Amino acid sequence: MRPSGRTLGQIRPVTVTRQFTAHAEGSVLIEFGDTKVICTASVDEGVPRFLKGQGKGWVTAEYGMLPRSTHSRMRREAASGKQSGRTLEISRLIARSLRAAVDLSALGENTITVDCDVIQADGGTRTASITGACVALVDALNYMRAKELIKTNPLKHMIAAISVGVYKGEPVADLDYAEDSSAETDMNVVMTDTGKLIEVQGTAEEEPFSFDEMNAMMQLAKQGINELFDIQKAALA
Amino acid sequence: MRPSGRTLGQIRPVTVTRQFTAHAEGSVLIEFGDTKVICTASVDEGVPRFLKGQGKGWVTAEYGMLPRSTHSRMRREAASGKQSGRTLEISRLIARSLRAAVDLSALGENTITVDCDVIQADGGTRTASITGACVALVDALNYMRAKELIKTNPLKHMIAAISVGVYKGEPVADLDYAEDSSAETDMNVVMTDTGKLIEVQGTAEEEPFSFDEMNAMMQLAKQGINELFDIQKAALA
Amino acid sequence: MRPSGRTLGQIRPVTVTRQFTAHAEGSVLIEFGDTKVICTASVDEGVPRFLKGQGKGWVTAEYGMLPRSTHSRMRREAASGKQSGRTLEISRLIARSLRAAVDLSALGENTITVDCDVIQADGGTRTASITGACVALVDALNYMRAKELIKTNPLKHMIAAISVGVYKGEPVADLDYAEDSSAETDMNVVMTDTGKLIEVQGTAEEEPFSFDEMNAMMQLAKQGINELFDIQKAALA
Amino acid sequence: MRPSGRTLGQIRPVTVTRQFTAHAEGSVLIEFGDTKVICTASVDEGVPRFLKGQGKGWVTAEYGMLPRSTHSRMRREAASGKQSGRTLEISRLIARSLRAAVDLSALGENTITVDCDVIQADGGTRTASITGACVALVDALNYMRAKELIKTNPLKHMIAAISVGVYKGEPVADLDYAEDSSAETDMNVVMTDTGKLIEVQGTAEEEPFSFDEMNAMMQLAKQGINELFDIQKAALA
């Protein structure tokens, strides 16, 4: 029933390539099927002004898409002079999710900026970004410990994310573009590897959804995210 | 236990003032306790370019805050030259929610723009905005029918919204600023008066939340929103 | 002869509501007939860079219109990414006028920002803004004295403003939109309650005006502004 | 008493150089003493969208200052990405004044854009701009008649402008920078050669001014502007 032939709860093949580029303290290429995102984590001394002098660190994130990562070319945001609402919304989501994974007071007055740049899009770019960003973040934290910039590990738990939805009346996990563009409902879920929720964002695209549908989607999300944690851990092993 | 002395599921007094300003086809002042938002619905001929020639209409929304609607003055977005990610995110949320309430093909090639401008903020500005915007939208649709711009009523159902959260370990409904600024979790829920969900946006501000906490919040949301539908209907009677 | 049936020198009913919103140190809703403006005065520590270290304070102002305060919806300036020349011109006029009322050296290194946001427009928004802003300013200065941020009262005199014009060949005071949009000449006058002039801005919209017409308008302005001072004082009593 | 040794009503030497640059339909260098402004009038087919199809023309203006036209270098507005409020205000003043001199319905669907660029500033740049712009406008209209783009002369009358002020308690005409920067009051007056007023903009910089002072300034303005009309006519002869 799914265009890809997958079962309802089946996620796409996921690969995680660490050290994908040379300069960043953490650099990951994550692939959720045909969705491909470069996630780099950059460590910089200092914190934004509102945090200065508190001895705490900061984690932030920015999201972008290459102009032709999509089916038809999108206008380059740097050229149009502003980031779209969607771009800012996703950047904020990634940043909030990552901050929920880190004890900022164990980070010292340092900032980690995670850039998630989509080079090929086939649905689920924000959930792939979060899942890859967490791996890049771990590499950056390891770098900081190796350089003795921090004394303890600020990571509280791993995080990963998946999209779920209602497609042709059935709950499905990890929607690709063919599903996403015609799904009745789309929900993005971010969880910790301790089984708790960080973010839940559900939107009725075509039809309002019931509480039962929501529960069914949440169960698929939990199961799919658990698979992602295994993949993250294997990549970091 | 709540700073306001309310019970866990108790929402703030809500008032809806229609015809609040003179020029808009729909104009509502909505108050959720000390949160006050002016919602105007403007009807214009024509649709955005991507819809031209399809015989369908469009509903969009913009959100803003007066600079001193908040405890300390915020920089005016018109002066800083751009809208913040938060502003754009809320504008998009309101617009999506309203579009879910309207049969766009019954609207003709007309656009309704709903502006939600916060004149006083005490938590819950986005949920008050959605709840007030729906009343302004109804007034605008009634205007269109009276002017014979449309033949049938495009409204599929009413929508309303409430924030719920986990505050000091307990699920609470309709958080005010004192609660919102220290809640562990914050969730905004938009529903139809047919008991279905339009949007669910939950965020772990301090602590990840469990599936059980999420369910408890969802129950409070359902109950609170039902009260809002009664208030909307009384206002429109 | 006037669309509203008023006599040539008759101003509209003016109401001043103090403490209109909760957070600002001064908050006034001023109504000149159907023109309604929210004026808030915000007190902040510190001064702009060019004044630092001189022991003097600063007073500034910003003006805006809600998108549907007007007959047809205007584009939101925050969304278009810049303020129009008209907006900046009015902001500068309000700010200059207020600074003329205050002894900046008695203000300490503090800044008062007055925001004038039009929620309903029917002509004369800039003169209503100045007249209401002065009341909000007085409330903010009283707050500063109560908080012992300043030792003496920096207010040199009250200010108020009115528009006058030539409409169908006759000088008239306090033009509403119906008059303003077809007046031959439009003049805005700001005065002190000591009978002196702060600003005079006269513009020939349709026809050049004579020195005699200017004098007639100035006399109407003086008389109308004196009524405004009575209303301000009653509101502050 | 005046820094320049001039009498109270004496204006600076004014020179008008036509055909100052090669490409514009009208191109004038105007000098008010050490203030030097290049005014070019450009004729283009077509009108702004709001005028299309009405058979009328449009006249507009833009004002700018070279970064080092002033005592210390100002930031280039093109580099900072926006025009200041002062720049926009002066552009609007010049444009309104010029439109008051032209019968737009005799202009056909053509637009004349007058650019006033200050290459050296010593006070009175806006009044020099208006006075020079009117000459450039006449040259552009003559060009249009020669090219048979218009059939009748759309010019209703000449316009010219001067600044007057109160300096050390005395009314003075055509303030230079030394006076302007310490004047109590500054007033810009635009008049027609038929003895009527187009714009009056008076501002109390230091001290409020009386009605008597205003009248005294207006008399000086009238007298000075009449001298400017003689100079314009000599230049155009």
Place this chain on the structure above:
Amino acid sequence: MRPSGRTLGQIRPVTVTRQFTAHAEGSVLIEFGDTKVICTASVDEGVPRFLKGQGKGWVTAEYGMLPRSTHSRMRREAASGKQSGRTLEISRLIARSLRAAVDLSALGENTITVDCDVIQADGGTRTASITGACVALVDALNYMRAKELIKTNPLKHMIAAISVGVYKGEPVADLDYAEDSSAETDMNVVMTDTGKLIEVQGTAEEEPFSFDEMNAMMQLAKQGINELFDIQKAALA
């Protein structure tokens, strides 16, 4: 003598990966040693306004760098709201070079946009971009012929580019970052496979250079570019 141990005229290993991403009509990953650039060519119907109705096509290009493609993180241009002068300069260079390779009148009213996004930078990003962009362009033109959007091959010749410079007094080819950041002179050369020049841009970074040094650099450039043409042709075979 060179940090990399290369001989003076030796270029870095160059690899060209076609079909690197899925959606673009031409998509190439080009690597000049550790410099890696994704070049996508997008075909769209229509041309910019200034070309409409002439039956000719257009080729344009945009260049960007991922924020952490460099040693330390650069600010994201989409977030800062404008492209730097360097970015625009390189975009213009790539676009001009590509247009010199194409007979625009054989392209019909179609536009090809080539995006060059640097994912890892180690010197020579603009020359790698041009060399890779030409391969992506060929793929896009082949796509157009296969889809019968064009009848003849608009490609006049291949182009490729290399940087040359004077490093520690010696002319060298294809500078990497270690050389580029301390070279006395830096020159970028774009050539056709017919042995002619498209662009020459030489800059004295530290020391002016002589005519003899320029000639020596030009000879190295010619030789290096010829190697690049062999690599392009092998990739396209």
Place this chain on the structure above:
Amino acid sequence: MRPSGRTLGQIRPVTVTRQFTAHAEGSVLIEFGDTKVICTASVDEGVPRFLKGQGKGWVTAEYGMLPRSTHSRMRREAASGKQSGRTLEISRLIARSLRAAVDLSALGENTITVDCDVIQADGGTRTASITGACVALVDALNYMRAKELIKTNPLKHMIAAISVGVYKGEPVADLDYAEDSSAETDMNVVMTDTGKLIEVQGTAEEEPFSFDEMNAMMQLAKQGINELFDIQKAALA
């Protein structure tokens, strides 16, 4: 053969007017035939942030065109809110060229900003700008020495610039607009008065050019620039 009747290597009449405006430390009007550029050099204390505390100075430049310096009016960059790529590219070229002429460490922590504003354009505006900017720079350095802001002369050598090109198959020097707009190749060359090269920027506008053509152009450039040095020196004598 040339539209102007000049011989192939003949440059246009060049005039240099120093002290053209009053306020700048260096102010030059340079004319290359009908191309006229005002070049002002402004001296300011302090350096950009990246240079602070190193005891070195900085030289930078900005380029602009008056809207009607060209055949048809261009949009004012300050009004459109951004500088074009061409403008930024030329600004960067002028700045780099000037820095190559100055020993920054002899400048102290001072910044010289050279503004080149084209008031009339007839081809070669960037080369006229550089040639005039160098004279303005010398005047500013002389001012600094006279004011004892610097102890030694930071000027390493004079610089001047010329455009050369291939026009109707022949190499020509100092192209005017008639030639420039139809030349096959356009090359800008910046040299020192010690006979060395600072910048070479050659572009095939219509047809790729050969190495021989490049050499022929370089010889013409050398000869023309030597004439410019004589003119600069005469002006500075």
